[in-house]
Amino acid sequence: xxSINQLTKRFGAQVAVDALSLEIPGGQIVGFLGPNGAGKSxxxxxxxxxxxxxxxxxTICGFDLQRDIIEVKRHVGxxxxxxxxxxxxxxxxxxxxxxxxxxIPPDAARARIEQFIAFFDLSFETLTDKLLGAYxxxxxxxxxxxxxxxxxxxxxxFDEPLDGLDANAAVGxxxxxxxxxxxxxxxxxxxxxxxxxxxxxxxxxxxxxxKLLVDGRPDELVxxxxxxxxxxxxxxxxxxxxxxxxxxxxAKTFRS
Amino acid sequence: xxxTAAAKPPLLPSxxxxxxxxxxxxRLFMTLFLRGRGARGLNLxxxxxxxxxxxxxxxxxxxxxxxxxxxxVGQPVFALAVYLHAMTFxxxxxxxxxxxxxxxFNKEEGDILLHRPIDPRTMLWSKIRVMIEISLWVxxxxxxxxxxxxxxxxxxGWRFPLAHAVSTTLExxxxxxxxxxxxxxxxxxxxxxxxxxxxxxxxxxxAVAAVACSQILPRLMFRYGHTLTASENSWWMALxxxxxxxxxxxxxxxxxxxxxxxxxxxxxxxxxxxLWLAFGKLAHDYEAGxxxxxxxxxxxxxxxxxxxxxxxxxxxxxxxxxxxxxxxSFLLITAYLVxxxxxxxxxxxxxxxxxxxPFIFLFQRSGMGNFGVAFxxxxxxxIPLFGLNxxxxxxxxxxxxxxxxxxxxxxxxxxxxxxxxxxxxxxIPMLFAMTAVVALLYGLNSHIFLLLPGILAxxxxxxxxxxxxxxxxxxxxxxxxxxxxxxxNMIGVMVISTALSGVALLSWSQGWFxxxxxxxxxxxxxxxxxxxxxxxxxxxxxxx
Numbered sequence: 001x002x003s004i005n006q007l008t009k010r011f012g013a014q015v016a017v018d019a020l021s022l023e024i025p026g027g028q029i030v031g032f033l034g035p036n037g038a039g040k041s042x043x044x045x046x047x048x049x050x051x052x053x054x055x056x057x058x059t060i061c062g063f064d065l066q067r068d069i070i071e072v073k074r075h076v077g078x079x080x081x082x083x084x085x086x087x088x089x090x091x092x093x094x095x096x097x098x099x100x101x102x103x104i105p106p107d108a109a110r111a112r113i114e115q116f117i118a119f120f121d122l123s124f125e126t127l128t129d130k131l132l133g134a135y136x137x138x139x140x141x142x143x144x145x146x147x148x149x150x151x152x153x154x155x156x157x158f159d160e161p162l163d164g165l166d167a168n169a170a171v172g173x174x175x176x177x178x179x180x181x182x183x184x185x186x187x188x189x190x191x192x193x194x195x196x197x198x199x200x201x202x203x204x205x206x207x208x209x210x211k212l213l214v215d216g217r218p219d220e221l222v223x224x225x226x227x228x229x230x231x232x233x234x235x236x237x238x239x240x241x242x243x244x245x246x247x248x249x250x251a252k253t254f255r256s
Numbered sequence: 257x258x259x260t261a262a263a264k265p266p267l268l269p270s271x272x273x274x275x276x277x278x279x280x281x282x283r284l285f286m287t288l289f290l291r292g293r294g295a296r297g298l299n300l301x302x303x304x305x306x307x308x309x310x311x312x313x314x315x316x317x318x319x320x321x322x323x324x325x326x327x328x329v330g331q332p333v334f335a336l337a338v339y340l341h342a343m344t345f346x347x348x349x350x351x352x353x354x355x356x357x358x359x360x361f362n363k364e365e366g367d368i369l370l371h372r373p374i375d376p377r378t379m380l381w382s383k384i385r386v387m388i389e390i391s392l393w394v395x396x397x398x399x400x401x402x403x404x405x406x407x408x409x410x411x412x413g414w415r416f417p418l419a420h421a422v423s424t425t426l427e428x429x430x431x432x433x434x435x436x437x438x439x440x441x442x443x444x445x446x447x448x449x450x451x452x453x454x455x456x457x458x459x460x461x462x463a464v465a466a467v468a469c470s471q472i473l474p475r476l477m478f479r480y481g482h483t484l485t486a487s488e489n490s491w492w493m494a495l496x497x498x499x500x501x502x503x504x505x506x507x508x509x510x511x512x513x514x515x516x517x518x519x520x521x522x523x524x525x526x527x528x529x530x531l532w533l534a535f536g537k538l539a540h541d542y543e544a545g546x547x548x549x550x551x552x553x554x555x556x557x558x559x560x561x562x563x564x565x566x567x568x569x570x571x572x573x574x575x576x577x578x579x580x581x582x583x584x585s586f587l588l589i590t591a592y593l594v595x596x597x598x599x600x601x602x603x604x605x606x607x608x609x610x611x612x613x614p615f616i617f618l619f620q621r622s623g624m625g626n627f628g629v630a631f632x633x634x635x636x637x638x639i640p641l642f643g644l645n646x647x648x649x650x651x652x653x654x655x656x657x658x659x660x661x662x663x664x665x666x667x668x669x670x671x672x673x674x675x676x677x678x679x680x681x682x683x684i685p686m687l688f689a690m691t692a693v694v695a696l697l698y699g700l701n702s703h704i705f706l707l708l709p710g711i712l713a714x715x716x717x718x719x720x721x722x723x724x725x726x727x728x729x730x731x732x733x734x735x736x737x738x739x740x741x742x743x744x745n746m747i748g749v750m751v752i753s754t755a756l757s758g759v760a761l762l763s764w765s766q767g768w769f770x771x772x773x774x775x776x777x778x779x780x781x782x783x784x785x786x787x788x789x790x791x792x793x794x795x796x797x798x799x800x
Contacts, residue, residue: 050366050367050371052544070373071373073371084365085368089284089288093287099274100280101281102372102373103274
C-alpha cells in the first residue's frame with residue numbers, strides 16, 4: 001500500500017529525513033514515533049504531497065508521489081498536527097467544501113457527515129450554526145478527523161490525532177482506527193502518547209534525526225531491547241536518559 | 257490483486273450534482289474574504305460581519321468619490337477616460353498589492369488544502385477570480401458616475417459605457433495578473449528561500465507604481481489645461497498603463513483616433529501576455545511557492561547579541577525606554593517589523609504608496625515649491641498614525657492575551673513601546689529622507705523650516721491611535737482592518753495635510769510663520785501631556 005524508497009528531505013544544510021525506506025501493507029496500523037524534530041511530520045507532509053522530497057521515491061496505492069500526485073492525494077486522508085481549519089466557516093460548510101474537493105455529491109456528503117457527527121457525539125445544530133473559530137479544540141479536532149475520512153481513503157495519516165480529544169472521544173477514536181484497519185485501510189499514526197501506540201498499533205517505527213532506528217511489532221521490539229515498555233525503549237533509543245536529573249536541575253533554578 | 261486495484265475507494269454515488277473543485281474553492285475564498293479568516297463570533301448569525309459591512313461602506317465612498325467626474329462634463333472621452341483609469345489603476349493596484357500576499361500565500365491554509373487533490377492552477381484561478389471580482393466591485397463603484405459623464409462627452413455616446421466596462425475589466429485583469437506574475441518571476445529567479453522578503457518588496461513596488469502612475473497622468477492633464485486629447489503627439493503616454501485602457505475607451509466609445517487604436521491594441525495585447533505568463537506558463541511556480549511556505553528553513557544564527565538588544569541598553573535609548581513594559585513592547589514590535597511576514601506585508605505596502613504624494617509635490621518645483629515642502633512636513637505626521645493603526649492587527653492576535661495576563665494595569669506601556677518603535681524605524685528615517693530631498697531640490701535655505709509645523713505635530717499624531725487603549729499592538733484579527741479602505745484613508749490624510757500645509761503657507765506668506773510655530777508648540781505640548789495622562793488611565797477592556 002505504501003512503499004518508500006530512500007526518501008530524503010533537506011532544508012538547506014539540515015537533513016530532516018535521511019534516506020528513509022519502508023514498506024507498509026494494507027490493513028496495518030503503524031505507530032510512527034520519534035522525538036521532537038525527528039522528521040515525522042516532514043515525512044508525513046512528503047507522503048501527502050504537501051512538500052516535495054529532495055530525493056528518493058514513494059508510491060501510495062501504486063501511484064507515484066512525484067508523477068501522480070493528484071491520484072496520491074485522492075487516496076490519502078491526513079489529519080495534520082496543527083488541526084488547522086478555516087475558522088470563519090461553520091463545521092458543515094467546511095465539511096461540504098472538503099467533500100466538494102473530492103467530488104462527493106452534496107447528498108452523499110451530508111449522509112456521511114451525519115454518520116461522523118453521530119459517532120463523535122456532535123449535534124447537527126452545532127455543525128450548522130457555530131463557526132469553527134468558536135469550537136473547542138477537541139470539537140475542532142473531530143471535524144478535522146471527519147474531513148480526513150470523508151472520502152473513504154484507503155490510506156490515512158494521523159499526526160497527533162488525540163490532541164484535544166476528551167477521554168470518551170479518544171477511546172472511540174482508537175476503536176475507529178482498529179475498525180478501519182480491519183477493513184483493509186492503512187493507518188499511519190504519529191503520536192507521543194506511547195501507551196496508546198503500544199496498545200493500538202500492529203507495528204512501530206521509531207526515527208530520530210531523520211534516520212530509521214527500529215521497525216517491528218511493539219512487543220517484539222520491547223523484548224529484543226529488553227526494555228520492559230515501549231516508553232523505556234523510546235527514551236533508551238532517542239537519548240532521553242537522565243531526564244530525572246534534568247528535572248532536578250530545572251527545579252533548582254527557582255530555588256536560588 | 258494489484259496494490260492499486262485493492263486500494264480503490266468504493267464507488268461513490270453519481271457526481272452529477274457535485275460542485276467542481278473550482279466552484280467549491282471560489283465559494284470558499286469569497287466567503288473567507290467577506291467573513292474574514294478568523295472568527296470570534298459564537299455562531300453564524302452573530303458572526304462579525306465587519307468585513308462585508310466595511311466593504312459596502314467602502315464601495316459607497318468610492319461611488320461618491322467617483323462623482324468628482326461630473327465636473328468633467330464636456331471633456332473629450334480620452335481626457336475623461338485617462339482620469340478614470342488613472343484613479344482606478346491606483347485603487348486596484350493598492351487593493352491587489354495589499355491583499356495578494358494574504359490571499360495567494362496564506363501559510364495556515366497549507367495544512368488544510370495542500371494535501372487535497374487540487375491542481376495548483378485551479379487553486380490559483382479560484383483565488384484570482386475572487387480578487388478580480390472584488391476589484392471590479394471597487395472599480396465599478398468608482399466608475400459609475402464616469403459612465404454617465406462619458407455619455408455627455410462631445411465625442412462620447414452610448415458606446416462609451418460599454419467600452420469603459422470592458423476596459424475596466426481588462427485593467428482589473430492586468431493589475432491582478434501583474435502582481436501574480438511578479439511573484440512567480442521572483443520565485444523563479446530568486447528561489448523559494450527568499451519568498452517572504454520578496455513578497456514584501458514586490459507589494460511595495462506594485463503599490464508605489466500604481467499610485468505613481470495614477471498621479472502622473474492627472475497632473476499632466478492639468479498641465480494641458482484639462483483638454484488632453486489622443487493625438488500623434490501623445491505617443492509618450494504609451495509608457496503609462498492607464499493610458500492604454502483610456503485609448504481603448506476612446507477607440508471604441510470616443511473619437512476613434514488612430515493612436516487610440518494603438519493604445520487599445522497595447523491594452524489587449526499586454527493583458528493577454530501577462531495573463532498567459534501568470535496563469536499558464538508559470539502556474540507551476542505557484543505550487544512551489546505554496547509548498548515553500550510549509551517548509552521551515554532554519555537560518556544559520558549569527559553569534560552574539562541582536563543589534564536591537566544592544567541599542568535599547570545604550571543612552572539615549574536606555575533613558576527613553578526606561579519603563580520595562582515599554583521596552584519589551586518596543587522590542588516585540590521591532591521584531592515584527594523586521595521579521596513577521598504578515599506584518600511586513602501590510603505595513604510597508606500600506607505606507608509606501610502614501611509617501612509618493614509628498615515626493616511628487618516636492619519634485620513639481622514650478623508653482624508648487626513652498627506648498628510641496630509644507631505638505632511634506634504635514635504629511636509626515638501621518639506615518640505613525642497609519643503605522644500604529646496597521647500594527648494593531650495580526651494573525652497571532654490571540655497571543656496578545658499575554659499582555660492582559662501580565663501584572664500590568666492597562667495598555668499604556670505596551671502602546672508606548674509600539675509608538676516608539678514606529679517613530680524610530682518608520683517615521684524618523686522618512687523625516688531624514690524628506691529633509692534631504694528638500695535640501696537637494698531647494699538648497700539649505702529658509703524653505704526647509706516649512707517642514708517644522710508637521711514635525712512638531714508628530715508626537716500628537718503618534719498618540720492619536722492609542723487613545724482609549726484602542727491601538728494595542730498585534731491584538732486584533734486582521735479581518736477587522738481590511739485593506740480595501742486604505743484608499744479612503746489616504747484621501748482623508750490628503751485633506752488634513754492640505755489644510756495644515758495651507759495654514760503653514762499662509763503664515764509664511766503673511767510673515768507670521770514663527771508666531772504660528774510659537775503658538776503650535778504649547779498646544780502640541782498640552783495635547784501630548786493630556787493624551788499621555790489619558791492613556792495611562794486606560795484599563796484593560798474585557799476580552800470577550
